[in-house]
Amino acid sequence: MTTDPLAALRLPIVPIEPRPEFADALLRRIEARPGPLDRQTATIRYFVADLDASVDFYCRLLDFEEELRPSPVFAMLYRGDLRLLLSVPGGAGAVHTLPDGTVPQPGGWNRMTLQVADLVSTADSLRRHQVVFRHDIEAGVGVRTLLVEDPSGNPVELIEPTSGYHERRNT
Amino acid sequence: MGTSDPGALVAIYRWALPQVYGYLLPRCGSVVVAEDLTAEAFMAAVAAMQQGAAPDVNVAWLIGVARHKLVDHWRRQGRDERSRALMTQSDEGIEDPWDEELDRVVLHAALAELNGFQRAALTLRYLDGLRVTEVAEHLGRSVHATETLLTRSKAALRRAYRRSHDD
Numbered sequence: 406m407t408t409d410p411l412a413a414l415r416l417p418i419v420p421i422e423p424r425p426e427f428a429d430a431l432l433r434r435i436e437a438r439p440g441p442l443d444r445q446t447a448t449i450r451y452f453v454a455d456l457d458a459s460v461d462f463y464c465r466l467l468d469f470e471e472e473l474r475p476s477p478v479f480a481m482l483y484r485g486d487l488r489l490l491l492s493v494p495g496g497a498g499a500v501h502t503l504p505d506g507t508v509p510q511p512g513g514w515n516r517m518t519l520q521v522a523d524l525v526s527t528a529d530s531l532r533r534h535q536v537v538f539r540h541d542i543e544a545g546v547g548v549r550t551l552l553v554e555d556p557s558g559n560p561v562e563l564i565e566p567t568s569g570y571h572e573r574r575n576t
Numbered sequence: 577m578g579t580s581d582p583g584a585l586v587a588i589y590r591w592a593l594p595q596v597y598g599y600l601l602p603r604c605g606s607v608v609v610a611e612d613l614t615a616e617a618f619m620a621a622v623a624a625m626q627q628g629a630a631p632d633v634n635v636a637w638l639i640g641v642a643r644h645k646l647v648d649h650w651r652r653q654g655r656d657e658r659s660r661a662l663m664t665q666s667d668e669g670i671e672d673p674w675d676e677e678l679d680r681v682v683l684h685a686a687l688a689e690l691n692g693f694q695r696a697a698l699t700l701r702y703l704d705g706l707r708v709t710e711v712a713e714h715l716g717r718s719v720h721a722t723e724t725l726l727t728r729s730k731a732a733l734r735r736a737y738r739r740s741h742d743d
Contacts, residue, residue, distance in 0.1 A: 409702075411698070411701075411702045411730065411733075413680045414680075414683055414684070414687070414698070414702035414703050415702060415703060415705055416602060416603070416684075416704075418595060418599045418639065419598050419602075420594035420595050420597075420598040421594055421597050421598035421601050421602075422594050422597070423593065423594070423597045423610075423611060423614065424607075424611075427611050427614075427615075428590075428593055431593070431614070431615050431618055432586070432589055434615070434618075434619065435585060435586060435589065435618060435619070435622055436586060
């Protein structure tokens, strides 16, 4: 049996020290990586026309809690692990205005989806408060769903799980 | 039983880093690429540990992660090269054994001239000494396709070797 001439390519692993700056920077990245228990809060920003009306809508009707309202154009709300930022666009020096002057507008079709325990009673409550419905309760896949608008016209989807609803297991 | 605490990786970091870097640098031949791949390998190891998908943390496992990153790198490179149509050379004489004594330094230099797919296949098979079935697994190809790739890669290496040797 002949030896494969390419056996000469065999390259044992010999430790090589990388640049100390690289080694230190990588270690910092590893140590800074959040652990599984330090889950980061998911944050959504909605643009709204009327901050007071919006805070009232989310807190009174959809179980959010007001965390911060440091200015007339910004509020931070929480609902469980979800953080909702409400910003009033425009105005002098507004950070969300694009370089070409475009000002963000409320509305559109992308939406947050909030789970509720009883969709029918939630819908009744929202109706009593003259909330705009884009569509009434409908059957989706694994959920019943309802699409409403906040006072600025941003869509908010409400769901109630039904059989077949998939929930990721907590680890 | 695996380890899910990234602290276990930090504990062996100073010892493991030169081993992983020492595996990658001679194989890719570039400090910039070796540093990128080393960082990718360690961060992938952290992610795997956090997801509970890591075995006990040791250097052999980290080298395996680094090997995957190296192969991914060459596959990306191979795709780029293929799009530039550099794999057009013929395969004549590919069954001929090399009967001369090969110059190890020239051989490694010739290897660096090959495209990403060929370099990955030959590195895993010959530099790392993996079995063909293991090479196939790393490359995500069938054993038959891997054998074909290895044969063509050896032919390409031989041409590159002869060019270098004749210079």
